[in-house]
Amino acid sequence: MSDVILPGAAIGFLGGGQLGRMAALAAREMGYDVHVLDPDPDCPAGALATEVITARFDDPQAAARLAQSCAVVTIEIERIAIASMESAARHAPVRPGAAVLAVVQERERQKAWLRDHGFPVGPYRSAGTVAECEAAVAALGPSFVKASTGGYDGRGQVRVDRPDECAAAWRALRATRCVVEQALDLAAEVSVMVARRPGGETAIFPVALNHHERGQLAWSVIPAPVDARLSEAAAQLGRAVAAAMGVVGVLAIEMFVLGDQTLLVNELAPRPHNSFHHTIEGCVTSQFEQLVRAVCDLPLGDTGLLRPAAIANILGDAWRDHRPPDFAAALAVPDTRLHLYGKRDARPARKMGHLAAVADTPLEARARVLEAAGRLG
Numbered sequence: 001m002s003d004v005i006l007p008g009a010a011i012g013f014l015g016g017g018q019l020g021r022m023a024a025l026a027a028r029e030m031g032y033d034v035h036v037l038d039p040d041p042d043c044p045a046g047a048l049a050t051e052v053i054t055a056r057f058d059d060p061q062a063a064a065r066l067a068q069s070c071a072v073v074t075i076e077i078e079r080i081a082i083a084s085m086e087s088a089a090r091h092a093p094v095r096p097g098a099a100v101l102a103v104v105q106e107r108e109r110q111k112a113w114l115r116d117h118g119f120p121v122g123p124y125r126s127a128g129t130v131a132e133c134e135a136a137v138a139a140l141g142p143s144f145v146k147a148s149t150g151g152y153d154g155r156g157q158v159r160v161d162r163p164d165e166c167a168a169a170w171r172a173l174r175a176t177r178c179v180v181e182q183a184l185d186l187a188a189e190v191s192v193m194v195a196r197r198p199g200g201e202t203a204i205f206p207v208a209l210n211h212h213e214r215g216q217l218a219w220s221v222i223p224a225p226v227d228a229r230l231s232e233a234a235a236q237l238g239r240a241v242a243a244a245m246g247v248v249g250v251l252a253i254e255m256f257v258l259g260d261q262t263l264l265v266n267e268l269a270p271r272p273h274n275s276f277h278h279t280i281e282g283c284v285t286s287q288f289e290q291l292v293r294a295v296c297d298l299p300l301g302d303t304g305l306l307r308p309a310a311i312a313n314i315l316g317d318a319w320r321d322h323r324p325p326d327f328a329a330a331l332a333v334p335d336t337r338l339h340l341y342g343k344r345d346a347r348p349a350r351k352m353g354h355l356a357a358v359a360d361t362p363l364e365a366r367a368r369v370l371e372a373a374g375r376l377g
């Protein structure tokens with residue numbers, strides 16, 4: 001049975017960052033109203049919303065208020081308290097639901113879930129004390145110590161080479177529980193994005209090839225210019241993870257590729273993902289429109305590729321002495337587009353926007369977007 005939520009209804013977003021903003025843009029294009037809950041009254045999605053609830057993500061009453069005024073509620077960040085998800089769910093469907101978020105929002109639980117479901121993950125151990133961390137590094141060798149909660153964009157993790165570095169890492173992370181992952185020699189990183197409706201219909205986007213710098217995504221391109229067998233294996237793995245998770249909405253699956261082409265699942269995100277922003281330019285349906293269609297139980301859109309497309313993030317570092325970067329120079333690169341998120345403070349490493357480019361091949365699209373990014377100054 002389908003309870004389609006038709007345009008005209010309000011979609012509630014728990015979280016009002018850039019992912020919410022771009023999803024809200026897609027929702028508005030389709031004629032939906034948008035309400036947003038975020039602790040920051042000037043959050044990026046706020047400009048697209050008719051109602052902004054300024055509240056913490058662990059305020060269940062505020063989440064209930066959001067849900068009361070909306071036909072469906074979705075999330076754009078994993079940091080929503082489970083109590084808020086449950087409280088919202090008493091008033092409107094919350095997609096994805098609390099059960100999915102509970103598995104994904106703690107790194108330790110997510111890893112265990114992946115392992116218990118038979119999905120390939122790299123060697124790792126959980127640690128609740130410095131001593132356990134030291135034992136893990138002694139066993140695994142050079143590792144990434146990752147706080148179980150709150151990390152993103154490479155924040156919340158520290159690379160350690162020896163056990164005696166664990167105490168400092170533990171202090172720096174202010175951690176209570178960590179996942180200690182063996183540092184792997186990566187040949188590449190790819191990601192997969194799957195959308196799923198309440199009834200189980202799914203759609204998958206072309207596999208993306210991603211490049212990270214200092215733990216943060218720098219650029220991404222579709223379709224991944226890799227061996228077709230590797231792409232197909234990544235897509236299959238992504239589909240299997242999404243099916244096992246039973247997510248409603250979208251699920252991004254980040255993967256590591258080892259030198260022998262082995263795929264490992266790195267981490268999951270049940271929301272739009274930075275490595276699929278190029279679906280706006282490159283695909284018939286963007287990841288943001290797909291999220292709207294999935295949570296409203298509309299037929300999913302065609303994920304087919306229109307043209308190879310790439311994105312490069314614009315970080316706050318590009319603002320020197322409060323002067324904006326040279327957007328005009330960047331946009332002089334053919335087939336390049338600019339997306340800015342409306343953030344006032346250009347702090348170092350903060351994602352302020354991204355550039356996108358399309359071309360005849362993925363490598364040309366990447367070259368174009370990197371050329372444009374280089375011109376920002």
Ligand SMILES: Nc1ncnc2c1ncn2[C@@H]1O[C@H](COP(=O)(O)OP(=O)(O)O)[C@@H](O)[C@H]1O
Binds near residue numbers: 184216267
């Ligand atoms: N075990 C690892 N081995 C090698 N590189 C890693 C490992 N863990 C993380 N990285 C690098 O750091 C990036 C960010 O790590 P990730 O676990 O995805 O955290 P975040 O939540 O910050 O995205 C990865 O995309 C990868 O480039």
Ligand SMILES: [Mg+2]
Binds near residue numbers: 254
């Ligand atoms: Mg990641």
